[in-house]
Amino acid sequence: MPRVSHAKDLEIIRSQADGRKSRTRLELVIPNGTCCQASGSAALIDAVRAELARQGLQQDVSVRVTGCLGFCEQEPMILVEPGNILYCQVSAKDAAEIVSRTVKKGEVIDTFLFLDPVSGKRIEKEADIPFYKAQSRQLIHMNRFVDPFSIEDYIATGGYQAIAKALKEFKPSAVIAEVKASGLRGRGGAGFPTGRKWEEAHEAPGDEKYVICNADEGDPGAYMDRCVLEANPHAVLEGMMIGAYAVGASKGYIYVRREYPLAVKHCRIAIQQAREYGLLGENILGSNFSFDVEVARGGGAFVCGESTALMTSIEGKVGEPRAKDVHTVREGLWGRPTVLNNVETWANVPSIVLNGAKWFASRGTERSKGTKILALTGRVKNTGLVEIAMGTPIRTIVYDIGGGPKNGNRIKAVQTGGPSGGCLPERLFDLPVDFDALWDAGSMMGSGGMVVMDDKTCMVDVARYFLKFLLDESCGKCVPCRVGIDRMLEIVTDIAEGRGRPEQLDLLQELAETVAEASLCGLGKSAPNPVLSTLRYFMEEYKAHVLEKRCPAAVCKALVTYSIDAEKCTGCGVCLKACPHDSITGEKKKPHVIDAALCQRCGICIGECKFDAITVL
Amino acid sequence: MLQYVNVTIDGAPVRAEKGTSVLDTAIHFGICIPHLCHIPGIHDMGACRLCIVEHVKNGRSKVTASCTLMVEEGMVIRTNTEKILKMRKNIAELLVAQAPNSKAIQDIAVRCGVKEVRYPFRNEDCVLCGRCVRICKERAQAHALGFIGRGKDRHVDHPPGRLMDYCKNCNGCIMFCPMSVTPCGGPMKKGEERLCGQCDSQLNADAQKMPGVCVWCELGKGFQCTRYLAV
Numbered sequence: 044m045p046r047v048s049h050a051k052d053l054e055i056i057r058s059q060a061d062g063r064k065s066r067t068r069l070e071l072v073i074p075n076g077t078c079c080q081a082s083g084s085a086a087l088i089d090a091v092r093a094e095l096a097r098q099g100l101q102q103d104v105s106v107r108v109t110g111c112l113g114f115c116e117q118e119p120m121i122l123v124e125p126g127n128i129l130y131c132q133v134s135a136k137d138a139a140e141i142v143s144r145t146v147k148k149g150e151v152i153d154t155f156l157f158l159d160p161v162s163g164k165r166i167e168k169e170a171d172i173p174f175y176k177a178q179s180r181q182l183i184h185m186n187r188f189v190d191p192f193s194i195e196d197y198i199a200t201g202g203y204q205a206i207a208k209a210l211k212e213f214k215p216s217a218v219i220a221e222v223k224a225s226g227l228r229g230r231g232g233a234g235f236p237t238g239r240k241w242e243e244a245h246e247a248p249g250d251e252k253y254v255i256c257n258a259d260e261g262d263p264g265a266y267m268d269r270c271v272l273e274a275n276p277h278a279v280l281e282g283m284m285i286g287a288y289a290v291g292a293s294k295g296y297i298y299v300r301r302e303y304p305l306a307v308k309h310c311r312i313a314i315q316q317a318r319e320y321g322l323l324g325e326n327i328l329g330s331n332f333s334f335d336v337e338v339a340r341g342g343g344a345f346v347c348g349e350s351t352a353l354m355t356s357i358e359g360k361v362g363e364p365r366a367k368d369v370h371t372v373r374e375g376l377w378g379r380p381t382v383l384n385n386v387e388t389w390a391n392v393p394s395i396v397l398n399g400a401k402w403f404a405s406r407g408t409e410r411s412k413g414t415k416i417l418a419l420t421g422r423v424k425n426t427g428l429v430e431i432a433m434g435t436p437i438r439t440i441v442y443d444i445g446g447g448p449k450n451g452n453r454i455k456a457v458q459t460g461g462p463s464g465g466c467l468p469e470r471l472f473d474l475p476v477d478f479d480a481l482w483d484a485g486s487m488m489g490s491g492g493m494v495v496m497d498d499k500t501c502m503v504d505v506a507r508y509f510l511k512f513l514l515d516e517s518c519g520k521c522v523p524c525r526v527g528i529d530r531m532l533e534i535v536t537d538i539a540e541g542r543g544r545p546e547q548l549d550l551l552q553e554l555a556e557t558v559a560e561a562s563l564c565g566l567g568k569s570a571p572n573p574v575l576s577t578l579r580y581f582m583e584e585y586k587a588h589v590l591e592k593r594c595p596a597a598v599c600k601a602l603v604t605y606s607i608d609a610e611k612c613t614g615c616g617v618c619l620k621a622c623p624h625d626s627i628t629g630e631k632k633k634p635h636v637i638d639a640a641l642c643q644r645c646g647i648c649i650g651e652c653k654f655d656a657i658t659v660l
Numbered sequence: 661m662l663q664y665v666n667v668t669i670d671g672a673p674v675r676a677e678k679g680t681s682v683l684d685t686a687i688h689f690g691i692c693i694p695h696l697c698h699i700p701g702i703h704d705m706g707a708c709r710l711c712i713v714e715h716v717k718n719g720r721s722k723v724t725a726s727c728t729l730m731v732e733e734g735m736v737i738r739t740n741t742e743k744i745l746k747m748r749k750n751i752a753e754l755l756v757a758q759a760p761n762s763k764a765i766q767d768i769a770v771r772c773g774v775k776e777v778r779y780p781f782r783n784e785d786c787v788l789c790g791r792c793v794r795i796c797k798e799r800a801q802a803h804a805l806g807f808i809g810r811g812k813d814r815h816v817d818h819p820p821g822r823l824m825d826y827c828k829n830c831n832g833c834i835m836f837c838p839m840s841v842t843p844c845g846g847p848m849k850k851g852e853e854r855l856c857g858q859c860d861s862q863l864n865a866d867a868q869k870m871p872g873v874c875v876w877c878e879l880g881k882g883f884q885c886t887r888y889l890a891v
Contacts (some may be wrong), residue, residue, distance in 0.1 A: 344810065361807070366706050366728035368715075439761075451710045519788065519807075519814030522709050526754045529812060530779050550778050557750040560710045 044349045046321045049329050050207035051200055059533060060199035067105040069146060072187050076111030076273045077305050078266070084113075084119035090138035091121070095146070104146055107196075110186045110274020110309075113428040116172055117157060120324055123167060129169035130155035151658060152299060160424040161446045174425040177484045179432040181414050182390055184553050186274040191309045194316040199275040201324055205339025205393035206284045213396070215657070218289040224400035226412035226490040231257055231348075231385030232460065232489045233565065234411070234478035237392075240382055244290040244368065244372040247380035249597065252641040255376065255383040256285050257353060257355060258306065260298035263512060265492035267416040268386040271429055272306040273391065276313035280336060281388030284327070285396055287334045294583040295336040298353050300343045310338050339501035345462075345516035349564045350375075350383045352518065363518045364564035387416060392542040407433035415488065421495035422449045429493075431476065438472040441495055452497035456580070460489025462516075463569035465576025466502060472518055485576045487569065501598035502581040507535045509573035517567070524567030526620040527558035540601040545587035552578055597659040604660060609634035611656035618648040618657065665733040670740065682712050682726040682737055687886055693739050694748065696755070696838060697789040698727045698884045702798050702829070707790050709751055710768065714738040722737050725749070749771050754779065756855060759787050759849055764838035766856040774855065781853035785839060786816060792833035800830045 047053060064070075071091060075084045088108055095101050099237050106468050112120065117131035124146060130141065134156050144150045151489030157167040157172050166172050189196045197203070207220050224240025244252060256279055260268040272279060283295045283308045314336050317323040325333045337355045341347045343516075347362040354376045356362035375381025391413060395403045402563040404412045410432040417440065419429045424446030431440060437457055441447070449455045459476075465486035467474065474480050496505065510532040519525045534551045537543050555571035555578070562568045578585065587593045594602040607627075614635040619627045619635060637648075637657075649657050663678040669686055678684040681704065686693050694844055696708040704727035712891070714721040715729060716736040726737070738744070752772035755765050757779040765787065768775075788807070793816060796805040804827035806819045818824055842848075843856045 346810075368724060368726060369731045515811055519809070519811045520705065521707050522751055522754060523786070523813070525788070526758055526810065530754060530757075546778075551744075552749060554754075557747045561712050561726070561747050561751060563706050564708065593669040597874070 044541065046319075047328065048321055049201070050204070050211065053207060054201055056195055056198045056199075060195050064105075064199075067103060069104045070124045071104060071106045071146070072112075073106060073108055073256055074110060074112045074118065074120060074122075074186070074274075075108045075258065076270060077303070078111050078115040079120075080305075081119045081645065082118045086135040086139065087119045087121075087133060090135035092144065092189075094138045095143040096398070098142055098147065100142065100146060107190050108188075109189060110191055111182075111269070113427070113430070114172075114184045115427040116425060117427075124176045124187075125194055127168045127170055129157060129167075131157045153429060161444075162171060163648075164614070173427075173446065174427070174444055177439060178430050179414055179435075180430045181277070181394065182387065182416060183277070183360055183428060184283040185278065186270075189275050189277070192312055194277060194313070194320060194322075201397065202277055202393075203281055205396040205540060206281050206288070206322075207328050207397050209285050209288055210328055210332055213290045215245060218285060218396065222289070222402050224397060225395045226400075226405040226407070227388065227395060227403065228478060229385055229390055230387035230391070230413060230415065230485060232463065232490070234595060235490060237384060237388055240282075240372055240384070241286060243291050243293075243370065244380045244382045247373045249380050251294075251379045252290055253359070253376045253379060253381040254287045254290065254292045255353070255381060256283055256297040256386055256389050257294070257383055258297055258303070258386045259341050259344075259348040259353060260303075260386075260490060260576075261300070261343070261493045261516070262463075262492045262495050264369075264420045265418045265461050265490045267491050269303050269306050269416055269465055271386050271390050271416070273309050275310045276306075277317065277388055278390040278393060279310075280313055280317055280323070282384075282392035283336060283385070284323075284334055285392050286382055286384065286389065288332050290380070290384070291334050295334065296339045296357055296376075297336060298339045298341055298347070298357060302345075305341060307338060314338065318475040329444055337541055344518070346518040346564075349566050353383065354381065357584050363520050364566070366463040366563060367565075374490075374513050381449075387491075408475060408477045408480075410479055411431070415462065415476065415491055417476070417491045417493045419445055419493050419495070421493075422452065422454065422500070423447065423495045424449055424498040433453045433477045434475040436465065436473050436475055441472065442475065442495065445495060448495075448497050452499055454495060455498050455500065456496045458461045458486075458494040458496065458504065458505065458573075459492065460487040460572070461492040462512050463566065463572055464489040464492070465572045466496070466505060466580060467576070468580040471580075478656060485579050486572065489493055499596055499598070501539075501594055501596035502577045502584045503535060503539050503594070504596075505599045506573045506577045510535060513570045517570070521563040521567060523558045523561045524563065526569060527554055527562075528570055530554060531571065532560070535574070536540070536587045537596075538585060541588070541592050541599075545589055546580070548589060549580075549583055557590055603644060604635050604639055605642050605648070606639075606660070607637055607642060608633050608656045608658055611654045613654055613656075615653075617653070618649045623647065665731050665735075667731050667733075667735045667737065669737045676731040678731065678806055680731055682713060682715075682729045682731055682735070684702075684886070685731055686713075686726065686737075686739060691739055692766055692771075693726055694752070695727065696768060696787075698886060699791055699795065699836060702794045704728050705790050705794065708755070709750055710755075712747060712751075714741055714743060723813060730766060733795060738809070742869060744788070745773070749774055753777055755787055757781050759784050759839060760853040760855070761785075761842055762787075762839045763841040763843045766843045768856060769855060775857075778854050783848070783850055783853055787838070788816065790816075791836040791838065795832040795836045796827075800828050800832050802826050802828045802830070804828075805833060811886065 093256045113423045188200045219241045227237045228234040346352050347356045349364045352362045352364040416430045422428050457464045514528045517524050555574045558571045597603045614632040626638045664675045667676045693711045695711040704731040704814045706725040711726045713726040749772045752769045753774045756769040757777050793805045
């Protein structure tokens with residue numbers, strides 16, 4: 044076991060890794076994150092390994108199992124290097140063909156290549172795929188070079204050079220100055236300047252300080268923290284080490300939820316390896332800086348992503364937020380100064396120290412620097428993790444990276460920032476994605492979820508969905524959040540079910556504003572955002588529900604009626620048999636009719652009808 | 661030796677004892693901030709949010725609960741701006757809709773100027789103010805009560821789910837419960853809930869004109885205003 048006690052040792056490990064790499068002819072990168080495993084990557088890896096062994100190619104070809112490469116929709120995939128050839132949606136039974144044709148003969152197998160849904164053409168190289176092309180990848184790009192189980196892989200990519208540089212060349216205050224100059228802001232959602240946070244913790248009195256990595260990601264539809272932590276845990280560790288050195292902490296925690304078992308496992312292995320290499324512990328790299336990290340597992344409460352709730356949870360108490368009039372940088376974990384940053388924030392730190400603040404600040408807008416990973420989901424053609432430079436317009440993300448609407452529908456809105464964020468209408472799609480622009484528009488960056496909605500989505504229903512989520516996840520400590528969300532949900536449910544009264548819209552607005560201001564913690568304060576933003580941009584939909592008792596997207600069941608288009612109906616009788624409520628009647632080969640009184644609006648008939656004869660209005 | 665800091669509350673410069681909360685200071689100087697979950701001498705949790713104030717700092721005002729806000733030198737606090745009054749009224753309305761069968765909450769609603777309740781009444785027995793939990797923990801030192809569950813499932817109970825030996829039968833929880841006294845007209849059945857509002861007349865004309873000033877209103881006795889407890 045090599046022990047790294049000097050920066051030179053890192054160089055030695057690096058050159059050894061380079062040497063090993065030069066001995067292999069070909070490298071197969073197979074991502075195996077949680078999302079990849081869900082689509083069957085583990086079986087693929089076994090099959091490829093077995094096939095390589097069968098054909099006696101293990102010496103020649105190396106297989107690197109990495110974290111997710113971002114294009115989750117196309118998994119499982121194999122990236123063939125050199126050549127940058129990407130095979131999408133391959134399964135274990137394709138392993139033999141890939142090994143014998145691509146690995147052995149160097150052929151490109153056309154059928155496994157990515158089929159671009161926009162142009163309808165096969166694309167050979169990963170870099171040419173529009174989904175990847177329009178992005179600006181820094182963090183996710185590293186994933187392909189690193190096997191999360193191998194610290195050597197990370198060192199080979201220049202890992203732990205940043206902490207070596209910081210310890211050798213920088214004083215703690217110089218590190219803080221560098222991070223401040225880079226303009227890095229917290230990636231967890233609020234966008235607080237990281238350098239300022241560190242500075243305050245550095246200046247706070249006390250010998251014992253802590254750094255925490257917040258990996259309690261709970262937004263529906265957001266999983267970038269899981270991806271980074273699973274794929275590149277050492278980058279997070281290194282960031283935390285630099286942060287600890289800067290603020291004077293000697294102990295760190297990674298707070299990660301139990302729902303992320305793979306992330307927990309990778310973190311623990313990474314910490315263990317770093318300890319064995321002497322990169323965590325006493326006198327790191329021959330300096331007098333000592334630091335150790337522990338994994339704290341959370342139970343999966345959304346509210347534990349709030350800094351004070353997270354800290355009480357680590358202390359072993361019920362995870363509830365407390366008043367933050369005294370900031371956690373002064374009184375945090377166990378009453379000591381504590382720096383809490385998001386996974387992505389920590390992972391960005393090493394490159395800032397290594398490449399300099401100027402390099403980092405070269406991307407992004409004036410007040411939001413660097414890149415941000417977004418989880419692009421919803422009604423677009425390409426979904427997955429997207430890393431863009433701050434300031435990229437929403438339109439680029441939705442249409443260029445996402446490939447535009449699925450099924451030819453019109454895209455209506457995009458929901459950013461998870462349950463705490465808001466919905467932005469299509470006419471604001473030229474808005475740059477940065478902290479302040481989104482905030483001013485009534486949404487927020489949040490952790491970076493981005494859900495695209497088309498005209499088949501009802502905005503009242505969206506507000507209702509997020510309120511339900513928040514009602515379940517509110518800790519229940521303070522009245523505005525607990526009772527306020529409950530009442531907002533009551534009103535929105537009334538509206539969605541056709542009982543809405545016009546004065547309820549004003550009440551909803553007033554209540555949402557009260558909850559936004561008077562709640563105890565940041566989650567309560569941002570909880571009404573889904574309501575406020577939909578009221579602001581989609582008032583006409585609310586009005587349609589309340590005044591005309593009509594759901595424009597035909598989603599709210601109480602407000603729609605199903606009917607059969609007599610001209611299109613051939614009288615085949617499929618719907619009649621499928622209807623579980625016996626609401627459809629008609630003779631064979633004659634148009635059928637739906638009895639509105641019996642119809643439960645389940646939508647089964649729509650799925651069954653082959654002639655698009657059933658309309659929902 | 662006691663240390664003092666200078667604080668401005670509603671434009672009035674006051675000398676506050678260091679280590680006290682803004683709420684305690686305000687009440688001490690006769691500034692009315694309605695409150696429910698606060699009990700003097702017991703740790704505040706900031707649950708009811710009725711005592712919200714505007715804390716002006718560097719030209720920006722931040723809404724925060726005054727019970728958990730400790731006084732600091734040079735602090736500027738506004739307790740009864742239009743914005744605060746509106747939000748406080750809304751919170752009182754939420755509370756009274758949730759638990760109309762409490763004299764304390766009905767009185768608070770009157771004090772906060774609630775004239776109508778726009779939410780359907782629910783008639784619940786507990787508003788989770790946590791007074792009982794904290795009295796049990798801190799004054800009786802019995803730890804026989806606690807919060808169980810999260811969000812809408814949150815409720816107060818004996819932590820293992822049944823009454824344990826370590827309850828000292830001190831009755832502190834009942835004494836401090838805002839739900840233990842029903843409105844003057846007697847308990848309201850389901851479907852008969854209403855905003856009581858009878859005590860409106862007891863709130864003399866001065867109180868209407870000066871919402872920010874403590875007028876020793878009769879209502880205070882009802883909701884166990886700490887000014888009465890302190891005397």
